[in-house]
Amino acid sequence: MKPGYYFWSGDIAAAEGAIFAGCRFYAGYPITPSSEIAERMALRLPQVGGKFIEMEDEIGSIAAIIGASWTGEKVMTATSGPGISLMNENIGLAAMTEVPIVIVNAMRGAPSTGLPTLVGQGDLMQAKWGSHGSYEIISLYPDSVQETFDLMVDAFNYAEKYRVPVLFLIDGMLAHMYEKIYVPPEDAVERIERKRPTKPPGEQLIYEPDEDLIPPMPRIGEGYKIHASGLTHNEKGYPELTPQAQERLIRRLNDKIRKHAEEIWKVEEYRTDNADVIVVAMGSNARAVRTAVDEARKEGIKAGLLRPITIWPFPYKYIEKYAVDYIVAEINYGQIYHKVKEYASGNVELLPKMGGELHTPQEILHALRRYKK
Amino acid sequence: MRIEIKFGGLGGQGIITAGYITAKAAAIYDGKESAFTQDYSAEARGGASTSEVVISDEKINYPQVLHADYLIVMSQSAYNDYLYKLKKGGVLIIEEDLVKPDERAKDFKVYGIPATRFAEEIGNPIVANIVMLGFFTAVTGVVSKEAMWKSIEERIPKRFLEMNQKAFLKGYDYGQKILQESS
Numbered sequence: 374m375k376p377g378y379y380f381w382s383g384d385i386a387a388a389e390g391a392i393f394a395g396c397r398f399y400a401g402y403p404i405t406p407s408s409e410i411a412e413r414m415a416l417r418l419p420q421v422g423g424k425f426i427e428m429e430d431e432i433g434s435i436a437a438i439i440g441a442s443w444t445g446e447k448v449m450t451a452t453s454g455p456g457i458s459l460m461n462e463n464i465g466l467a468a469m470t471e472v473p474i475v476i477v478n479a480m481r482g483a484p485s486t487g488l489p490t491l492v493g494q495g496d497l498m499q500a501k502w503g504s505h506g507s508y509e510i511i512s513l514y515p516d517s518v519q520e521t522f523d524l525m526v527d528a529f530n531y532a533e534k535y536r537v538p539v540l541f542l543i544d545g546m547l548a549h550m551y552e553k554i555y556v557p558p559e560d561a562v563e564r565i566e567r568k569r570p571t572k573p574p575g576e577q578l579i580y581e582p583d584e585d586l587i588p589p590m591p592r593i594g595e596g597y598k599i600h601a602s603g604l605t606h607n608e609k610g611y612p613e614l615t616p617q618a619q620e621r622l623i624r625r626l627n628d629k630i631r632k633h634a635e636e637i638w639k640v641e642e643y644r645t646d647n648a649d650v651i652v653v654a655m656g657s658n659a660r661a662v663r664t665a666v667d668e669a670r671k672e673g674i675k676a677g678l679l680r681p682i683t684i685w686p687f688p689y690k691y692i693e694k695y696a697v698d699y700i701v702a703e704i705n706y707g708q709i710y711h712k713v714k715e716y717a718s719g720n721v722e723l724l725p726k727m728g729g730e731l732h733t734p735q736e737i738l739h740a741l742r743r744y745k746k
Numbered sequence: 747m748r749i750e751i752k753f754g755g756l757g758g759q760g761i762i763t764a765g766y767i768t769a770k771a772a773a774i775y776d777g778k779e780s781a782f783t784q785d786y787s788a789e790a791r792g793g794a795s796t797s798e799v800v801i802s803d804e805k806i807n808y809p810q811v812l813h814a815d816y817l818i819v820m821s822q823s824a825y826n827d828y829l830y831k832l833k834k835g836g837v838l839i840i841e842e843d844l845v846k847p848d849e850r851a852k853d854f855k856v857y858g859i860p861a862t863r864f865a866e867e868i869g870n871p872i873v874a875n876i877v878m879l880g881f882f883t884a885v886t887g888v889v890s891k892e893a894m895w896k897s898i899e900e901r902i903p904k905r906f907l908e909m910n911q912k913a914f915l916k917g918y919d920y921g922q923k924i925l926q927e928s929s
């Protein structure tokens with residue numbers, strides 16, 4: 374894409390951002406409000422030497438990108454609502470077999486079929502806990518069309534660097550909303566590739582981690598013996614169904630993310646200095662909060678906004694940092710609220726919305742007024 | 747300054763397209779910031795259709811219309827459904843053959859145009875939204891004429907450009923005439 378200004382939706386920015394990051398394979402099954410990502414990828418991937426496949430369903434879609442990732446390509450799928458629920462089993466497979474993939478989830482009103490065209494934030498916990506088992510993934514959530522594009526590069530970099538699924542959250546509002554966006558020159562960003570084996574085939578064990586706990590990843594077909602199993606496995610990749618192997622593997626899969634959490638954290642802190650009360654909000658729902666914070670400050674309320682851009686691993690040190698009261702404004706009936714409560718020293722209030730619309734600046738301001746000192 | 751515009755009508759009238767063209771004109775060709783959102787019912791044609799545009803010199807926070815400065819309606823149902831969104835003293839623009847305003851309209855500055863009839867005279871009712879955009883550009887000045895036309899040019903397939911240009915200018919000229927008459 375030529376550098377310059379464009380007028381894009383969040384969906385288009387997600388697709389273009391992925392291509393900009395180096396994604397060359399997409400398998401997906403269209404579902405509102407993520408369908409335009411598939412539409413854009415179908416148009417654009419062939420133009421840049423990539424491949425687009427429309428799959429039979431969401432289970433097949435994520436299975437296809439896991440397989441494709443083993444060929445060394447950067448891969449993505451996108452879905453929403455019931456589609457992300459279907460993908461969760463294989464998100465666990467990708468976490469267990471340490472395959473870099475990016476999954477976009479355009480959150481809509483839920484549960485079940487819910488509100489297909491309208492905004493929701495009900496999948497924030499599911500992003501972390503959707504598959505069975507105790508594992509870590511990375512999840513990012515932008516608040517604008519520009520940030521969707523920019524953050525996609527980070528999403529692919531994280532997936533590649535840590536060999537982990539990255540759950541890229543957007544929401545029904547952001548997916549369909551159009552804004553001006555600047556596409557930088559190709560060489561303006563750093564693109565990270567997964568580590569390659571340094572030893573020749575025969576000597577390299579495919580799940581032998583380096584000191585950073587991340588094993589190098591060979592391409593399938595290069596001569597390395599690749600056995601990628603969802604069963605608990607040893608460093609050769611062979612099933613080893615013992616508590617000892619489980620202890621070693623699962624501890625490492627979690628620790629490789631936990632130990633690098635601070636490198637992964639991205640948080641926006643808006644007017645949080647000397648604040649008495651801070652609103653925690655994410656994605657498109659955080660935008661109204663900036664207006665409300667400005668209005669509240671004019672009224673003498675020392676308000677601020679803390680916006681986790683990295684949702685998982687949860688950036689808890691930013692919560693701990695402020696001795697304030699928190700308001701958590703989210704479009705669900707209390708999810709990230711519980712994480713904030715876990716780390717806050719002051720009072721934590723939930724400002725929920727069941728879905729379909731964003732909080733308005735007035736609603737946030739109304740809540741902030743209760744904290745006037 | 748934040749300006750909020752709401753378009754309303756029926757599926758098939760080009761309500762979404764009108765919003766998209768307006769928002770893109772402001773952002774890309776007038777160099778401002780804008781946000782464009784849309785809402786539509788399950789039916790492709792005949793159901794309710796609405797789009798919203800927020801324009802500002804600064805980065806836009808809340809992306810949707812809270813209290814519209816401008817409401818453009820091309821169906822009676824859109825008038826009934828969205829009039830409450832228009833702030834007192836705001837500008838109401840109606841497709842005058844399709845919308846009959848009631849006594850509530852006295853709170854607003856009202857401009858009417860037979861956009862569909864003009865579009866039919868030009869050759870196809872499908873360009874009624876472009877007639878409306880020309881009219882909107884002339885009476886409000888929210889987006890420059892050049893920017894609006896460039897944005898239309900980029901959105902419309904080449905083979906229909908001539909018809910759309912006629913439609914745009916028809917609406918624009920009619921708007922200027924109305925403005926002169928009312929001043």
